[in-house]
Structure formats: C-alpha cells, structure tokens
Amino acid sequence: MTTAIPPAMERPHFIGVGGAGMSGIAKLLAQRGARVGGSDSRESETVAALRAVGVDVRIGHRADQLAPDASCVVVSSAIRQDNPELVEAAGRALPVIHRAEALAALMAGTRAVAVAGTHGKTTTTSMLAVSLTALGLSPSYAIGGDLDAPGSNAAQGTGGLFVAEADESDRSFHHYRPEVAIVLNVELDHHANYASMDEIHESFETFVERVRPGGTLVVNADQEGARELTSRLTGRAGLNIVTYGEAPDADVRVVRLLPKGLTSEVTVVIDGGELTFDVAVPGRHYAxxxxxxxxAGVAAGVPAADLARALGGYTGVRRRLQPKGEAAGVRVIDSYAHHPTEMAADLEAIRSGAGEGRVLVVFQPHLFSRTKELATEMGQALALADSCLVLEIYPAREDPIPGVTSELIIESARVHGATVEAVAEMDAVPDTVAGIARPGDLVLTMGAGDVTELGPRILARLAP
Known part of the structure; x- marks a missing residue:
C-alpha cells in the first residue's frame, strides 16, 4: 500500500482544520510525514488531538497564518470565498484543493471502500473500519465522526484497504474511485445544492460510475430511493451489484432482527448460509x-464469518446514540440525527430500549435550508417522544432565511400531538430538563450542531 504524500501536499494549510472531515485528512497527511498547518475558529478537543500528532493549528482566520512555504490550501464547501487565508492563497497563486480531492489523492493506490448515503455513513464506515482493524487487516480510514476519542476519526494503516465516508452533500464524492461502494439510502436533502430527487439520483449515479471496473456496489434493497438507483444501474457493464436488507429478493437478506434493550441481534442469509451476530447499538437502522x-467487507474478500464476529465487537461512534451518563436515575444519550428519517429512527430505537421511562428530547435544528424544506417532517418525528425542547436553528455555513425559524418545527410537532416547548437559550436547557425529568426517564440530545455540549451540563444539573 502506498503511503506517499501526494504532489503539492507536502506543506498543506487546512482552513477549518477542526471540522469532522477536514481533521481526518490533516491527520492522515501528518501520519504520512507531511508538515501540516491549519486554522480553525476556536479551540476544541479535535484541535488538541491534531496538535498531538504534529499539526500546527492556529485559532482564528488571518492572512498571516498561511505559512510562507505553504504548498497548497485545503478547503471544504463551508469556507467562504472572502476568508482572508483563502484570499491570501489566491494572491500567491497557491493551489486550492477541496477536501474530497485531498482524500481521493490519499486513497490512490489502495483498495478503497467508499460509504455513501443520505444518512448512516459515519456509523457504517466506522463499523467496517473497526471490524477490519480487529481482524488485524490494518485498514486506513477516514470517518466523519470520532470512534471513541477526539482525533480517532482517521488512521493510516499498513494494509491495502482504505475505508472512507463519501459525502454527497456537495457532490464531492464524485472524486473517488472505489473498488467497493456502499449506498445506504437515497433521499432528498442538502436543499441548497439539490433541487429535486432526480438531481440526487443523477449525483449518486455519477458516484457509482466511478467504481473501478469489476468492482462492487452494495446497495439497500429496502429503501425506495436506493431501489430506484439500483433499477437505473441494472445491466451496467463491469459493475457487480449486491443488495442487502429484509426484502425477499435481497442478496444478503436479513431474516431475523431481535431487539435486546439498547442492543440487537441480527441474523442474515449470505452465500447460502445463516450468520447471527450482535450489534451493540440499538435500532433496526443500525442493524x-x-x-x-x-x-461490503465480503465483497472486498474478507470471510463473512470472521467479519460478522468482528462486527459483534463494535461499540459505537461518538454522537451516534452515544451514552453520556446517568444522574438521579435519568440516562442521557447524544444523537447526531438531524434529518427527519434519522430522527424518527433514533427515537424508535430509544423507545424500544427505554423500558417504562419517558423519552425526553432536546432538539437543535441544523441549517435554515433544511428546516425550510423539512420542518413538517421534523415535527412529525419529534412526536415520537414524550416531551420535546426545541432550540434555535444552528446555522453552520448558512445565512438566515426570512421566516424560517424553529417555530415551524414546533407548530408541526404540536399538530402531530407532541408536547413541545421552545427554549431560546442553551444555558436554560439544564434547568428546564431538571424540572421535567424523573427517575427512569431517558434524555436524548439531538442535532448536528453544538447541542452535543449539553449532555454533561444536564447530568451535572441532575446530580444530587
């Protein structure tokens, strides 16, 4: 397996290096011996982890933070054109590389497995990376979330496999050339970049067309959008298609799924035989x-029985129904879910493992564009909880849209029978939760923004 540093990336500068996708690529380059620098808007555990592997991270964005000998600048789609470091790079005529292009360069010369889908990418990528590592295959990987500690979202392995999350949000997954591609689901999201389901399908088709000749597409047999994609691809020369799911015609068929509180047991038929293994996170979607x-692992040549056993040892990824602790008889769990399908799936999974206790949700909507298009569905999903607190919209990279506020979600939730309350300030959440929760309840902090920081604060407030 190659561990060479791609041309022009011996001295890269990452703008927004603390981001989930950016930090993993920076770490991989540092582990290959590149002199990596970068900037971020604030200190974080991820920034500290990057510094620990030799990345020179500066806080704030200023032109003078771009090293005199920088060889290129790496950006994500979230970086605005007026960023002073990006402006400085243009003035120096430095190459500007999108993070997906940088990751594609790191994947060159490997047997790549790329995991795509509207949701579930981080969990599936981490499941495969952790399991291959447990089997001693030493894969390289780049994941959009941390496994168990800040900075654990990427690693340079010594084996030939490279497992990577493939982001469809800005069409950047078109840069990859995988040997095996996974498509978990195809739904309308990322409304700032896609105007219709047809555009989404065209984008996923382009991703699949990049699979190497003789390679394999692993695709969901149960989800409507994924089945439509499969129908568009059937008969494509040089592509092996393997379907999975509960559908009777699935190639890898789920024949039994047994919930066990906050875990589950799944039995599949694969290659004509049955395999049963545990999944240490709850819910049908995680199974x-x-x-x-x-x-996907079997398509890459890993024996099914070995991989099933290793998957049984997977214990989850940060922010994907991650237990945060318990205080005063109240459990707190953190969820990254921000699309209605994800929200409903996580709430159904939590409901099945909550016992007699109530499920209380603290939800932070993510992006104005997503809220504008999916507020009704978000409210419907929140109605699966016993009680909800809804925060203001986390804007991330977006500017406000007139008339688009959390109130749209709250109105929908009430129409669907939810008990819901608006909370304008995050600082008010711990006290509000303490006034509602009682022993046996489960509190779920949910969203892709900084709502994740509330778990420890809620636990501290609940503690006797």
Whole structure:
C-alpha cells in the first residue's frame, strides 16, 4: 500500500482544520510525514488531538497564518470565498484543493471502500473500519465522526484497504474511485445544492460510475430511493451489484432482527448460509448498517464469518446514540440525527430500549435550508417522544432565511400531538430538563450542531 504524500501536499494549510472531515485528512497527511498547518475558529478537543500528532493549528482566520512555504490550501464547501487565508492563497497563486480531492489523492493506490448515503455513513464506515482493524487487516480510514476519542476519526494503516465516508452533500464524492461502494439510502436533502430527487439520483449515479471496473456496489434493497438507483444501474457493464436488507429478493437478506434493550441481534442469509451476530447499538437502522458493512467487507474478500464476529465487537461512534451518563436515575444519550428519517429512527430505537421511562428530547435544528424544506417532517418525528425542547436553528455555513425559524418545527410537532416547548437559550436547557425529568426517564440530545455540549451540563444539573 502506498503511503506517499501526494504532489503539492507536502506543506498543506487546512482552513477549518477542526471540522469532522477536514481533521481526518490533516491527520492522515501528518501520519504520512507531511508538515501540516491549519486554522480553525476556536479551540476544541479535535484541535488538541491534531496538535498531538504534529499539526500546527492556529485559532482564528488571518492572512498571516498561511505559512510562507505553504504548498497548497485545503478547503471544504463551508469556507467562504472572502476568508482572508483563502484570499491570501489566491494572491500567491497557491493551489486550492477541496477536501474530497485531498482524500481521493490519499486513497490512490489502495483498495478503497467508499460509504455513501443520505444518512448512516459515519456509523457504517466506522463499523467496517473497526471490524477490519480487529481482524488485524490494518485498514486506513477516514470517518466523519470520532470512534471513541477526539482525533480517532482517521488512521493510516499498513494494509491495502482504505475505508472512507463519501459525502454527497456537495457532490464531492464524485472524486473517488472505489473498488467497493456502499449506498445506504437515497433521499432528498442538502436543499441548497439539490433541487429535486432526480438531481440526487443523477449525483449518486455519477458516484457509482466511478467504481473501478469489476468492482462492487452494495446497495439497500429496502429503501425506495436506493431501489430506484439500483433499477437505473441494472445491466451496467463491469459493475457487480449486491443488495442487502429484509426484502425477499435481497442478496444478503436479513431474516431475523431481535431487539435486546439498547442492543440487537441480527441474523442474515449470505452465500447460502445463516450468520447471527450482535450489534451493540440499538435500532433496526443500525442493524442494517452492520449488514451493509458485512456485505461490503465480503465483497472486498474478507470471510463473512470472521467479519460478522468482528462486527459483534463494535461499540459505537461518538454522537451516534452515544451514552453520556446517568444522574438521579435519568440516562442521557447524544444523537447526531438531524434529518427527519434519522430522527424518527433514533427515537424508535430509544423507545424500544427505554423500558417504562419517558423519552425526553432536546432538539437543535441544523441549517435554515433544511428546516425550510423539512420542518413538517421534523415535527412529525419529534412526536415520537414524550416531551420535546426545541432550540434555535444552528446555522453552520448558512445565512438566515426570512421566516424560517424553529417555530415551524414546533407548530408541526404540536399538530402531530407532541408536547413541545421552545427554549431560546442553551444555558436554560439544564434547568428546564431538571424540572421535567424523573427517575427512569431517558434524555436524548439531538442535532448536528453544538447541542452535543449539553449532555454533561444536564447530568451535572441532575446530580444530587
């Protein structure tokens, strides 16, 4: 396996290096011996982890933070054109490389497995990376979330496999050339970049067309958008298609799924035989993610029984139904879910493992564009909880849209029978939760923004 530093990336500068996708690529380059620098808007555990592997991270964005000998600048789609470091790079005529292009360069010369889908990418990528590592295959990987500690979202392995999350949000997954591609689901999201489902399908088709000749597509047999994609691809020369799921015609078929509180047991038929293994995170969707990982690993040549056993040892990824602790008899769990399908799936999974206790949700909407298009569906999903607190919209890279506020979600939730309350300030959440929660309840902090920081604060407030 190659561990060479791609041309022009011996001295890269990452703008927004603390981001989930950016930090992993920076870490991989540092582990290959590149002199990596970068900037971020604030200190974080991820920034500290990057410094620990030799990345020179500066806080704030200023032109003078771009090193005199920088060889290129790496950006994500979230970086605005008026960023002073990007302006400085243009003035110096330095190459500007999108993070997906940088990751594609790192994947060159490897047997790449790229995991795509509207949701479930991080969990499935991590399941496969952790399991291959447990089997001693030493994969390289780049994941959009941390496994167990800040900075654990990427690693340079010594084996030939490279497992990577493939982001469809800005079409950047078109840069990859995988040997095995996974498509978990195809739904309309990222409304600033896609105007219709047809555009989404065209984008996923382009991604699949990049699979190397003789390679394999592992695709969901149960989800409508994924089945439509499969129908568009059937008969494509040089592409092996392996379907998975509960559908009777699935190639890797789920025949039994047994919930066990906050875990589950899944039985699949693969290559004519049955395999049963545990999944250490709750819910049908996580079990299906594990089956997708199993099918992809087998397509890459890993024995099914070995991989199933290794998948049983997977214990989850940060922010994907991650237990944060318990205080005063109240459990707190953190969820990254921000699309209605994800929200409903996580709430159904939590409901099945909550016992007699109530499920209380603290939800932070993510992006104005997503809220504008999906507020009704978000409210419907929140109605699966016993009680909800809804925060203001986390804007991330977006500017406000007139008339688009959390109130749209709250109105929908009430229409669907939810008990819901608006909370304008995050600082008010711990006290509000303490006034509602009682022993046996489960509190779920949910969203892709900084709502994740509330878990420890809620636990501290609940503690006797």
């Amino acid at each position: 299906h993610n594990a089956v997708a990982a199993l099918a």
